Amino acid sequence: MASRSKFKDPGLILMIFLVLYALMVFVWWPAEVYVYGISLVGWLMFAGLFFWFLLAIVYVIWIEKIEDRNDS
Amino acid sequence: MQVTESIIMFIYLVVLTVIGIYFYRRARQSESDYFTAGQSINTFVGAFAIFAAVASSSSLLGAVGSGVALGVPYFFTYAFGVIAIMPFAMFLISGQIRRSGVKTVPEFFNQRFGSSVQIVAAVIVCVGMTFYMVPQLTASGIIGSYVLGIDYTTAVIVLGLGFTLYAALGGMWAITYTDLIQGIIMIVGIVILALAILMDHNGIGALISDALSTDPAFGDITQPWMSYFGLFIAFLWFGIISPSVVMRNFASKSPRIARRTSMWACLIYLTLFVSGFIVTSAGASLGIIDTLENTDMIFVSVIDHYLPAILGGIMLAGSAASCFPLLGFRSSLVFGGVGRIHKERWLVC
Numbered sequence: 001m002a003s004r005s006k007f008k009d010p011g012l013i014l015m016i017f018l019v020l021y022a023l024m025v026f027v028w029w030p031a032e033v034y035v036y037g038i039s040l041v042g043w044l045m046f047a048g049l050f051f052w053f054l055l056a057i058v059y060v061i062w063i064e065k066i067e068d069r070n071d072s
Numbered sequence: 073m074q075v076t077e078s079i080i081m082f083i084y085l086v087v088l089t090v091i092g093i094y095f096y097r098r099a100r101q102s103e104s105d106y107f108t109a110g111q112s113i114n115t116f117v118g119a120f121a122i123f124a125a126v127a128s129s130s131s132l133l134g135a136v137g138s139g140v141a142l143g144v145p146y147f148f149t150y151a152f153g154v155i156a157i158m159p160f161a162m163f164l165i166s167g168q169i170r171r172s173g174v175k176t177v178p179e180f181f182n183q184r185f186g187s188s189v190q191i192v193a194a195v196i197v198c199v200g201m202t203f204y205m206v207p208q209l210t211a212s213g214i215i216g217s218y219v220l221g222i223d224y225t226t227a228v229i230v231l232g233l234g235f236t237l238y239a240a241l242g243g244m245w246a247i248t249y250t251d252l253i254q255g256i257i258m259i260v261g262i263v264i265l266a267l268a269i270l271m272d273h274n275g276i277g278a279l280i281s282d283a284l285s286t287d288p289a290f291g292d293i294t295q296p297w298m299s300y301f302g303l304f305i306a307f308l309w310f311g312i313i314s315p316s317v318v319m320r321n322f323a324s325k326s327p328r329i330a331r332r333t334s335m336w337a338c339l340i341y342l343t344l345f346v347s348g349f350i351v352t353s354a355g356a357s358l359g360i361i362d363t364l365e366n367t368d369m370i371f372v373s374v375i376d377h378y379l380p381a382i383l384g385g386i387m388l389a390g391s392a393a394s395c396f397p398l399l400g401f402r403s404s405l406v407f408g409g410v411g412r413i414h415k416e417r418w419l420v421c
Contacts, residue, residue, distance in 0.1 A: 011163035018159060025152075031293040036277070037284040038291030041300075042145035045152040046349070053342050056159040056335040062136050064328065 010062040014055050090247045092238030098241035105396035106243035107176055108323045118324055118333035120255035121248045123340040133211050137367035139352035142295045147352045153304040157311030158338035165312050169268035171327055259389040266347035267356040283356035288354045296337045
């Protein structure tokens, strides 16, 4: 792990995805678009909850694969 | 006074005390046992513990109350920030900080920057956590006074003394296992409440329609953009600076367990907020938010309205209980921080 580039670190890469999604929500900010009576901003954030969990799963699997490769 | 709820809360307090006494000896075997439960917490226990450490009364009462009062996008912003804590902390600190081998946040700063920064960190933890206890004490006081029928101030003092005592006795061992119980009560309770609401309204579509017909602004962005952005950023950073999250990584068996713990805690938290969305919609459909002295009480009103007395009693007691382990944890952190300032001596002993 120590010899790996910081730019290949799963945490850093997935961090970029997290920031990009958050930026999309807060920069776009479609407050006046409504879906089923609720602002699209709200729905984007709701979808974001599942995206955060997906990122967590990807990180755990990815870093464990790297660790297993280093151990073998 | 709510008799059923009082009995349930009393039983819960007895269980907490027994857990505190049970872990009293083990917590005093070593510094590691007191602060990090011997670094031996597994994924299942750890996931519920970290969830319960972050999911406080503010998650249950504050988010729902804010969502009903300020519109459901505000509730979603709350969830958007809070659930991001888990992956955010995992990406930046979980594995790294666990590998450092330290037992407390100030100790980590000592390892990296020396004893001066360690003392500053300990002072910040003490001061910050003292203020952070205020909303938790408020919530326990609100529910405690409602359930026990006693004065709000008395409820805050009595309950505050109770959980400070058991946390000081049992250290991280007691806090982790009471967190486990509280986390299970909280998640099972809110899922049952959400299912009862959905059955009552014949599904999520009808529920949202009912909420919108009662409050047409329920789906609106009602606050300035900065309010939502600030809330999101505040929670995101809370995840990596809060000792309540960081300490859980210290308590895990290994870096791998620490990461898996955060991942499963993320799922538990996701379940809490999906259910919370249903509770918020039900709260809006009741149309009573303007009549409440404190908007956080809408959560109690929803429980009263949708659940039978016994189930509602358990849920209310669980809600009040959700403040206890968290407060106990904050208390122990404050004690722990003070202890470390005083040349590694334990003021709590």
